[in-house]
Amino acid sequence: MTDVPHLTAHLFAPEGAETGRPVLLIHGFASSTELNWVTTGWVKYMNYAGRRVVAVDLPGHGQTPLPGSDDGSAEAPVPSLLRAGIRQAALEALGHAGDLAGAGPGDRTEATDGLVDVVGYSFGARLAWGLAADYPELVHRLCLGGAAATDPLADFDVPEARAVLASGDETEHMTDPMSDALLQMAQLVPSNDVDALLQVIEAVGAEPFVPGESVPQQPVLLVAGQRDELAETMPRLTELARVAGGAEELWLPARTHSNAVTSRAFKQAALEHFAS
Amino acid sequence: MAEISFPLPDLGEGLIEATVLEWLVAEGDQVERNQPMVEVETTKSSLELPSPQAGTVVRTHGEPGDTINVGDPLIVFEVPDDTAGIVGTVPKDEAPKRRVRLSANLDDD
Numbered sequence: 001m002t003d004v005p006h007l008t009a010h011l012f013a014p015e016g017a018e019t020g021r022p023v024l025l026i027h028g029f030a031s032s033t034e035l036n037w038v039t040t041g042w043v044k045y046m047n048y049a050g051r052r053v054v055a056v057d058l059p060g061h062g063q064t065p066l067p068g069s070d071d072g073s074a075e076a077p078v079p080s081l082l083r084a085g086i087r088q089a090a091l092e093a094l095g096h097a098g099d100l101a102g103a104g105p106g107d108r109t110e111a112t113d114g115l116v117d118v119v120g121y122s123f124g125a126r127l128a129w130g131l132a133a134d135y136p137e138l139v140h141r142l143c144l145g146g147a148a149a150t151d152p153l154a155d156f157d158v159p160e161a162r163a164v165l166a167s168g169d170e171t172e173h174m175t176d177p178m179s180d181a182l183l184q185m186a187q188l189v190p191s192n193d194v195d196a197l198l199q200v201i202e203a204v205g206a207e208p209f210v211p212g213e214s215v216p217q218q219p220v221l222l223v224a225g226q227r228d229e230l231a232e233t234m235p236r237l238t239e240l241a242r243v244a245g246g247a248e249e250l251w252l253p254a255r256t257h258s259n260a261v262t263s264r265a266f267k268q269a270a271l272e273h274f275a276s
Numbered sequence: 277m278a279e280i281s282f283p284l285p286d287l288g289e290g291l292i293e294a295t296v297l298e299w300l301v302a303e304g305d306q307v308e309r310n311q312p313m314v315e316v317e318t319t320k321s322s323l324e325l326p327s328p329q330a331g332t333v334v335r336t337h338g339e340p341g342d343t344i345n346v347g348d349p350l351i352v353f354e355v356p357d358d359t360a361g362i363v364g365t366v367p368k369d370e371a372p373k374r375r376v377r378l379s380a381n382l383d384d385d
Contacts, residue, residue, distance in 0.1 A: 254297055254341030262322055264312075265298060
């Protein structure tokens with residue numbers, strides 16, 4: 001499949017006057033716009049600061065089904081197509097559908113230069129990293145949360161996960177603890193389609209994350225909880241970004257991968273990074 | 277001026293303690309009642325606790341990562357003397373202004 005996938009975009013406008021660029025939010029694996037950004041106060045915080053927010057649901061997440069799921073040929077898009085889909089959905093939601101010259105990396109329309117600031121969390125941070133590198137003109141500044149320089153999803157053994165699920169035995173676990181944690185995460189939210197999420201993982205494995213291959217040229221703020229094991233490799237991203245467009249790090253005391261998202265210090269730092 | 281100390285409130289659901297994640301106010305801050313004060317995490321969820329009091333923050337207890345038991349000191353405010361002692365308002369003891377008379381409507385059956 002080479003088509004750019006259609007992603008559901010959610011637009012949230014501030015009540016009062018709009019100030020600054022719209023903020024594009026990209027959620028993490030097994031999450032959604034609702035879980036990652038609405039219930040955690042991000043949308044409200046950005047709206048309150050006068051920012052318009054556009055947030056996308058990734059395929060297999062929230063309100064975006066996998067492409068082809070209606071006729072039984074569901075297939076998860078690889079990360080490069082996800083990034084093209086994110087761009088397309090964001091531009092359409094922000095009223096720039098007419099400026100979609102193409103979907104390939106490097107395609108550019110001046111009308112959308114520096115259009116958005118971007119926040120990505122976890123897997124969404126990985127996509128945001130590539131999005132900013134693929135579409136350097138579109139993205140003004142970048143904020144990554146809970147980001148890893150490695151690829152926890154690419155090391156995931158999908159057949160093993162299917163076997164564990166098929167066993168129906170809740171005491172069965174995957175050999176790799178990180179993979180097992182991801183599988184638990186996928187099952188945590190009752191509305192999650194676990195099979196779709198496993199397909200997402202397979203597609204991600206087809207294009208492993210090599211952060212040094214395409215480094216964003218924009219200034220990057222990297223934020224993670226001090227107890228976030230997934231983000232232990234984040235400083236490698238910081239180093240890459242520092243020599244490219246500049247980078248700053250913020251470590252949140254006592255926070256983990258799952259509870260760093262609600263932090264006000266995180267939100268405030270992102271807003272200040274975008275406004276500077 | 278007087279000091280009022282507030283303990284970590286009972287968060288319900290049988291929770292006996294919470295972990296401080298992030299203080300949203302600092303010592304010396306002038307805060308309003310109901311202003312978000314601190315984010316804490318329990319075994320159930322993380323939540324922001326609103327300030328129970330308007331006043332100046334004198335002390336906060338617990339750094340991010342520290343566990344506080346329900347009932348142990350969380351925050352101390354400095355408030356003017358005449359507001360110390362009572363939190364909230366007490367209903368005034370005066371005669372009701374309006375009376376409602378209840379009577380059975382015997383015609384309606």
